[in-house]
Amino acid sequence: MAEDKNTLFELARKYNRPGPRYTSYPTALQFTDKADFSFLQNDAATATEPLSIYIHLPFCASLCWFCGCTNEVTTDSARAERYLDYLEREILLYKAARTAPLPSVAQLHYGGGTPNFLSAAQLERLGNFLRAQFNFSSDAECSVELDPRTLSLKQVEALAKTGMTRASIGIQDCDAAVQQAVHRVQPMALNEQAFQWLRANGFTTINVDLMYGLPLQNASSWARTLASVSALKPDRLAVFNYAHVPWMRPAQKILEKHPLPAADEKIAMLLEAIGHFEAGGFSYVGMDHFARPSDPLFVARQQGTLRRNFQGYSTHAGTQIAGFGISSISQTPRSYRQNHKPLARYESLIEEGRAPLERGYVLTEDDKRRGEAIMQLMCNFKLPAQMLDGFDGMKEKLKSFEADGLIEWKDGALLVTQLGRLFVRNIAMNFDAYLNSDEQRFSKTV
8 A cells, every 4th residue: 555654643543443344234233132023033934035154152262362253262172062952942933933935044153152173973963953954055154163273084074974164263463472472372383284184175265264363462572473474375364454352352361461553553453464465465445454366355346246243254145143042143134133142141042942142223215325335435445426315515524534535525426545455444434313312332443
């Protein structure tokens, strides 16, 4: 990126404010236990869009102190077996409540937690159960998040046997001091071994997760991390801005023993990543994702079908998400619904033969309009003129973004510039009707 770094650092300071990542609109902060549950359940029972299934597997053998996920830290593998019992019962309850034919499955994703906390036998059990209960399309995308520190060849073989072809490997940082500071020690040899096993078992896409803004990261250590990860030859990369929200995740307070990088240091790390990976043949898909030009993620952006959901960027438009397990979120074009987070409450509701829903949200027409505008900005970096109808005063509202070279107007359309892509969350925030009351509950945008 050709812009003067001092200018970028000034912009980073100017726009570094709390804001959503917009994996949904409205964000999950608007979900409520006062939602119209009869509507939510009827919507789940009648939705006809192809299914994108999300399975939340919450168990971790140890806690990474930067983590913002809903997890259960344990070394007791029997807890996973019990959890699978309840997952299966939840899925059967979901199917029994359906009053319309069950749509085919376009996507399946195991998230966590650490999905490979489950043994090979347990992963095979889960995969076989899902295949027996749902009709998977022949080109369904089936993916799993993996932790190389606890991964075994047998687990990879079980995942491949049950149809998984995509994996996301959590690395975050390769520097030993940083790993110690965040409580995630992960020698490079484990990452290399994971890649070898996955490739040998037919995994066609491997993503690597990195994180900038962690304690003890600096320019030279970050450059070494980027080089080490490139040597693995991943197909995609997710380079996340660490979200420091200790008021929501108390364990993150531990990270404050070491200085956290300032906003200008973080923007320098992001720029370094963009330059490094673009020079290595990757394309910057958006916000925090990179993919090779031949990868379906980048192709989807080129074709205008890229979307964002609770797993980040997605290649499939027009699906509904059916989430299973604690804290999982389901989504249709009309509503959101979320399961209870406490494991005991989740289990007790299933025991009663009830869906384990804690809260939800029914979209208004204004929500849909604003959500689609934000989606277009986050995924396509533009907003056609006709989609700006009804957003009175938006040109005036975005005046400072235009003056700073982050947006431009062409034939009535709003275009995000190359520079503006680094601040697309800030631009999208101007279309958010709920932000003023919620802002301080989000992480900072830079």
